[in-house]
Amino acid sequence: MLEDDLRTQLLIRPALREEAPIILGLWQNSARWLNSKGIYQWRPEYFIWSKFWNL
Secondary structure (H helix, E strand, C coil): CCHHHHCCCCCCCCCCHHHHHHHHHHHHHHHHHHHHCCCCCCCHHHCCHHHHCCC
């Protein structure tokens, strides 16, 4: 496999307002996964839509 075959492009941009539920879902799932591994850095209950609704 050539080195050129491994290149990918990644576009990073701010999330759109309508993407907020998707982002919150990612945070919640990440927090649950961390907690399941005994890492209590994030609490899933912190990432709820009502806390971010007025942003």
